[in-house]
Amino acid sequence: MTRSSDINAGTSTNEGAAAEEIRWQDVLTPEEFAVLRQGATERPFTGEYNDETAAGMYQCRACGADLFPSNTKFASHCGWPSFYAPLAEDRVRYIRDTSMGMERVEVRCANCDSHMGHVFSGEGYGTPTDQRYCINSISLKLNTDAADS
Numbered sequence: 001m002t003r004s005s006d007i008n009a010g011t012s013t014n015e016g017a018a019a020e021e022i023r024w025q026d027v028l029t030p031e032e033f034a035v036l037r038q039g040a041t042e043r044p045f046t047g048e049y050n051d052e053t054a055a056g057m058y059q060c061r062a063c064g065a066d067l068f069p070s071n072t073k074f075a076s077h078c079g080w081p082s083f084y085a086p087l088a089e090d091r092v093r094y095i096r097d098t099s100m101g102m103e104r105v106e107v108r109c110a111n112c113d114s115h116m117g118h119v120f121s122g123e124g125y126g127t128p129t130d131q132r133y134c135i136n137s138i139s140l141k142l143n144t145d146a147a148d149s
């Protein structure tokens with residue numbers, strides 16, 4: 001069993017942010033916490049899902065929300081799992097990120113506000129949306145039981 005599926009994050013409204021951070025540190029590994037809750041980026045070509053082609057639903061590693069169907073994953077060769085669209089636009093939220101001297105759009109889980117990665121547009125990958133959701137493997141959990149039909 002995964003720990004993440006047991007977490008009912010994002011549904012409680014009467015808990016302070018500080019308490020929530022402590023809870024995340026309890027349930028996530030230090031590596032997961034650094035990416036999901038502190039916005040770090042895993043090193044390219046190291047993530048477990050970089051070359052994954054199995055069918056299923058990529059879920060938020062922290063809260064288990066369905067985020068990216070495997071049929072939107074494509075081989076971008078950028079070093080991180082890449083998707084051309086989320087399951088639905090309301091599954092993710094976008095934040096303008098000007099760190100590292102670039103203007104990028106951060107992608108977070110809409111349910112628990114965990115950091116997923118960034119989205120880039122107009123790169124010419126030839127996908128239906130011409131977008132690349134560049135997502136950390138460690139932010140995701142592939143559920144192969146939830147294969148979309």
Ligand SMILES: [Zn+2]
Binds near residue numbers: 062063
């Ligand atoms: Zn989440």
